[in-house]
Amino acid sequence: QGSNSKRDKLSQLIGVGEGKIVHRHAQTGDVVLVNRQPTLHKPSILAHNCRVLQGERTIRLHYANCSGYNADFDGDEINLHLPQDQMSRAEAYTIMHSSENFNVPTDGKPIKGLIQDHVISSVYLTMQDTFLDRKHYELLVYEACCMLKRKRSESPCRRSAVQLLPPTLLKPQRLWTGKQVISSVLANVLGDTKFSFTGDYKTKVAKTYFCKGSLESQVYVRNAELIHG
Incomplete structure (x- = not known):
């Protein structure tokens, strides 16, 4: 009973306050920031150009990019962040883009290497x-x-x-x-x-x-x- 009353009170707060305007949804070619918790080093959050797949409910990632995120496809949670202004998009296209981050900053070894194929x-x-x-x-x-x-x-x-x-x-x-x-x-x-x-x-x-x-x-x-x- 207590949990239901709390749920009812929380449901009344939906829509209260200042709303957000969605100008447009993500499109193919947009740059997005990708990370997987915990983000402990620089290559674990990088920028990629996305391709929107209609009807899909999963995030697809090329195998060559998995090492930085330590992703091994066992139910990993991947987060996507869409930059909102020109400055953040410029940094994503240049400084943070995966094609510009091939080496680990600590020892210079390649983080994006050849996969088994x-x-x-x-x-x-x-x-x-x-x-x-x-x-x-x-x-x-x-x-x-x-x-x-x-x-x-x-x-x-x-x-x-x-x-x-x-x-x-x-x-x-x-x-x-x-x-x-x-x-x-x-x-x-x-x-x-x-x-x-x-x-x-x-x-x-x-x-x-x-x-x-x-x-x-x-x-x-x-x-x-x-x-x-």
């Missing part, structure tokens, strides 16, 4: 028995280079402006290796500095997954050309 596709692409015809080789290189140009706000990408490598096999068919896709992207990204990009790195794939004596467990790049790995 990217890792698996990269391993399959760079295997020794992966060969691509001209159509698929040029498509992968062109899309990767044009995406980087768009992120840098450079002029639109032209097919003639993309540097390509000669095929590895000429007969019976002109074929390119998957490693040449990586080498072509590195050459286009680095430009004139590609001859100074050389490094030797370890892979996360164990040696036991490769043939005996294989060098694929070591990533070796010489002058922006992926030699093995």
